[in-house]
Amino acid sequence: MKKRIVSPVLVYVMLLFSFYKANIPNDNLISLTLSNIDITIELGNNEYRYWMEVMLTMARERFQTLTEQMFYILLCLREECCGTDIMAKVKQLSDGRVMVGPGTLYNLLENFVLADLIVETKVEGRKRSYIITEAGQQALADEVQRLKCLIHDYQKPII
Amino acid sequence: MKKRIQLAFFDFYDSTGIERHLTKMASKGWRLCNISGWWTYQKIEPQKLKFAVTYFSEASDFDPYPSDNQEIFLDYCESADWQLAASNAAMQIFYTAQADAIPIETDEALKLDKIHHVMKRGVLLNEGILLVLSLLLCISNVRQMFDQPLVRFSDPSHWLLLGVDLLAFLYLLIDIIRYDTWYKCSVKAVKKGGSCCEVRHSKHRALFLLGCLLLALFSQAWLALLMMLAVIVSLLASYLFSRFVQYHLKKHSAARLENLSCTVLAFIAVFIASIHLFSSAVDQYQLAIKADNQEVREVFDAAGNRHEWLITHDILPLTVEELLPIQNDDYTYINDHQESFVLAYSRCAQQLPKIYSHEPQLTYEIVDIKADWLYETCLNNLRHIHLNNNAYWQEADASLWQADTVYQLYHNDQPFLNEYIICYKERIVKIEFNWQATMQELQIAAEHLRP
Numbered sequence: 001m002k003k004r005i006v007s008p009v010l011v012y013v014m015l016l017f018s019f020y021k022a023n024i025p026n027d028n029l030i031s032l033t034l035s036n037i038d039i040t041i042e043l044g045n046n047e048y049r050y051w052m053e054v055m056l057t058m059a060r061e062r063f064q065t066l067t068e069q070m071f072y073i074l075l076c077l078r079e080e081c082c083g084t085d086i087m088a089k090v091k092q093l094s095d096g097r098v099m100v101g102p103g104t105l106y107n108l109l110e111n112f113v114l115a116d117l118i119v120e121t122k123v124e125g126r127k128r129s130y131i132i133t134e135a136g137q138q139a140l141a142d143e144v145q146r147l148k149c150l151i152h153d154y155q156k157p158i159i
Numbered sequence: 160m161k162k163r164i165q166l167a168f169f170d171f172y173d174s175t176g177i178e179r180h181l182t183k184m185a186s187k188g189w190r191l192c193n194i195s196g197w198w199t200y201q202k203i204e205p206q207k208l209k210f211a212v213t214y215f216s217e218a219s220d221f222d223p224y225p226s227d228n229q230e231i232f233l234d235y236c237e238s239a240d241w242q243l244a245a246s247n248a249a250m251q252i253f254y255t256a257q258a259d260a261i262p263i264e265t266d267e268a269l270k271l272d273k274i275h276h277v278m279k280r281g282v283l284l285n286e287g288i289l290l291v292l293s294l295l296l297c298i299s300n301v302r303q304m305f306d307q308p309l310v311r312f313s314d315p316s317h318w319l320l321l322g323v324d325l326l327a328f329l330y331l332l333i334d335i336i337r338y339d340t341w342y343k344c345s346v347k348a349v350k351k352g353g354s355c356c357e358v359r360h361s362k363h364r365a366l367f368l369l370g371c372l373l374l375a376l377f378s379q380a381w382l383a384l385l386m387m388l389a390v391i392v393s394l395l396a397s398y399l400f401s402r403f404v405q406y407h408l409k410k411h412s413a414a415r416l417e418n419l420s421c422t423v424l425a426f427i428a429v430f431i432a433s434i435h436l437f438s439s440a441v442d443q444y445q446l447a448i449k450a451d452n453q454e455v456r457e458v459f460d461a462a463g464n465r466h467e468w469l470i471t472h473d474i475l476p477l478t479v480e481e482l483l484p485i486q487n488d489d490y491t492y493i494n495d496h497q498e499s500f501v502l503a504y505s506r507c508a509q510q511l512p513k514i515y516s517h518e519p520q521l522t523y524e525i526v527d528i529k530a531d532w533l534y535e536t537c538l539n540n541l542r543h544i545h546l547n548n549n550a551y552w553q554e555a556d557a558s559l560w561q562a563d564t565v566y567q568l569y570h571n572d573q574p575f576l577n578e579y580i581i582c583y584k585e586r587i588v589k590i591e592f593n594w595q596a597t598m599q600e601l602q603i604a605a606e607h608l609r610p
Contacts, residue, residue: 069266084233087261097290101265102235103213107273108266126230 067141071098073108077132080121083109117159161202163189168351171282172274173358174212181210194247211253211263214277218522220248221443222420223409251276267349286331293328308536309526315503316383322374330367337361389437393430401426468512475507479519482600503527523590541580541589562606586610
């Protein structure tokens with residue numbers, strides 16, 4: 001059955017764009033998300049259909065501004081830490097103010113790995129340990145900078 | 160251990176409603192332990208438990224055991240004092256006795272994302288396909304009605320199926336719109352820092368069932384109802400058997416794809432077999448009813464060959480014996496009548512075996528129209544001629560028939576086949592004599608066929 005959803009040229013261009021953007025040394029981390037693309041490539045009389053599940057996250061929208069939970073998880077992972085210990089660590093770091101639920105933790109760790117903000121360091125049975133990457137450090141630094149700007153603007157006299 | 164079964168009708172995404180219900184059940188001494196199809200509870204001491212519904216898209220009911228990722232997820236939940244109560248594919252339900260346990264989902268935006276992802280891949284996809292199918296069925300049914308108006312408009316089964324189809328279409332549409340409304344509301348609420356919206360309970364499910372019940376009662380389409388019941392029973396049997404297959408394959412650690420394929424095949428096989436069984440039973444039943452009114456006779460043709468001739472003894476409004484002084488025991492009297500709330504249609508025939516081809520025989524159709532808007536459609540259908548272009552209907556003397564209009568079939572400017580269409584105010588009759596009927600015979604026929 002012939003079905004052309006996305007032209008191969010467009011896919012190629014999008015992939016090139018994503019590689020280009022991923023290599024720009026800027027303070028905004030961008031990765032491109034192409035989700036569940038069904039590609040049909042016609043080759044003469046033959047038709048090949050590829051199911052390509054490429055999960056690259058559109059991190060500009062998601063991780064440009066970190067929520068408190070994202071911030072504290074990345075903070076905990078400045079040292080290698082097992083997933084199950086992160087919840088307790090976040091609670092301790094924030095003096096009980098911020099709490100991360102297990103479902104939220106699982107999802108955020110998965111998304112952070114996909115966005116290269118953290119990396120898996122070891123797997124011991126079902127226990128997985130993670131540590132922050134340079135990109136993750138940069139995201140933290142950006143967030144701190146943003147918060148400092150907010151504080152600074154807050155402290156300015158009203159004109 | 161004492162168990163209890165319950166049919167619960169919550170929307171798949173109504174996590175708050177489900178949690179509230181399960182907390183209430185736990186306070187009465189029933190804790191959920193299984194949610195495959197129906198909900199199974201086990202007896203416990205009444206206690207105050209907190210429940211949390213979460214959606215794990217990687218999970219499948221066909222997995223022999225939880226995947227590594229699922230195990231990790233369960234470990235995270237356990238470390239936060241949440242125990243798994245039951246799971247059904249993507250839906251995982253946890254409980255805790257700790258009043259101050261950290262909620263499983265603390266990020267509403269992520270929670271909404273997960274629900275939406277699971278809904279898109281599961282419930283919405285299925286409902287979307289069913290919506291399209293029911294729409295196509297509706298269109299097909301309506302088309303058939305205008306292609307064969309006499310048979311379809313007078314068939315109560317057809318109206319029942321069309322009605323159920325429309326109800327199903329509306330039900331699915333409402334379901335999808337409800338989810339879409341809830342999702343948009345939740346997106347707005349979550350953007351403002353709040354939590355997902357409450358799912359508003361709708362009566363559309365109950366209305367759908369009530370609608371089907373009313374249609375079933377008032378359609379008087381008993382045969383169609385019997386077949387619908389057969390379909391429901393077959394679906395139930397197939398479902399139970401496929402769950403049995405799924406359970407045993409899971410127990411023997413079959414891979415997900417193998418389990419899924421075998422379960423689906425088992426479902427289809429049992430469904431086809433049981434539908435076939437029921438259809439045969441219904442056919443046998445119909446034949447048994449008709450058999451009272453039928454007999455099989457042996458007739459011999461000119462060459463001395465033996466043939467079987469089925470004689471039916473239906474009651475006809477007009478017979479050959481009323482028109483001509485004739486007697487033949489080999490006549491079969493067929494009256495195929497069906498009636499709906501808009502149309503009644505009878506196809507009558509008094510016929511003989513081929514060896515009597517020169518003997519008088521009669522065929523006629525009586526259409527009683529209860530809805531004025533159908534009159535022209537029925538008339539045009541009766542006037543449709545399956546002959547070459549030289550055949551046409553010409554107005555004839557209506558006074559003989561005491562009708563509004565009478566048409567006679569002509570071919571090459573000559574009356575043809577002794578075929579007439581007689582139009583009354585709410586009745587149309589199409590009659591064909593296989594002999595040249597006299598005025599007197601036509602008058603007698605008119606007296607019998609007039610409304």
